Amino acid sequence: MTSIPRDELNRTTCPIVETxxxxxxxxxxxxxxxxxxxPKGFNQLLRDTGLSSKTLxxxxxxxxxxxxxxxxxVSTRPFKVExxxxxxxxxxxxxxxxxxQWGEKWVLEKVKIP
Structure with a gap:
């Protein structure tokens, strides 16, 4: 794996920062x-994620x-979007x-996330 030079991490065009x-x-x-x-409909995502309607x-x-x-x-009668x-x-x-994989190895087993 290629490492990213430190000076690249400080630029606003750093690909990691932008991602x-x-x-x-x-x-x-x-x-x-x-x-x-x-694919998921809005209501399914609402249930799955637990987010508020506005946030979603x-x-x-x-x-x-x-x-x-x-x-x-997907359909107009009844209106359905996915x-x-x-x-x-x-x-x-x-x-x-x-x-x-990183989280399972280094975070979940060692630290309780608030």
Whole structure:
């Protein structure tokens, strides 16, 4: 694995910093986690994530704007919308798996997260 020079981490164009800006909130992480399993409707995401309607709505809008989630109209009568990951969003799953493995090894067993 190639390491990133320290001076790169201090720049505003650092790819790691820019990625964290896109996925780095708890709400976004939760939405991504559930969308990795496949398309979901708004109400299903609301139940799965435990987020408020307002938070989920703004989170999904942001994720659409940055191109990692797509909103699709499934039917008009009754009106039904589902959210699906774009190819760009699907590529984040690898990052999540590695973060999960790291968390299981170093965080969950040793520290109680508040």
């Amino acid at each position: 964290i800006k896109i996925i780095g909130t708890e709400a976004r992480l939760l939405v991504l986690r559930y969308l990795f399993d496949g 709505s703004s989170t999904l809008k942001f994720m659409e704007d940055v191109g990692i989630v797509e909103r699709r109209i 959210y699906i990951l774009t190819d760009k969003g699907k590529e984040l799953e690898t990052i999540f798996k590695v973060m999960g």
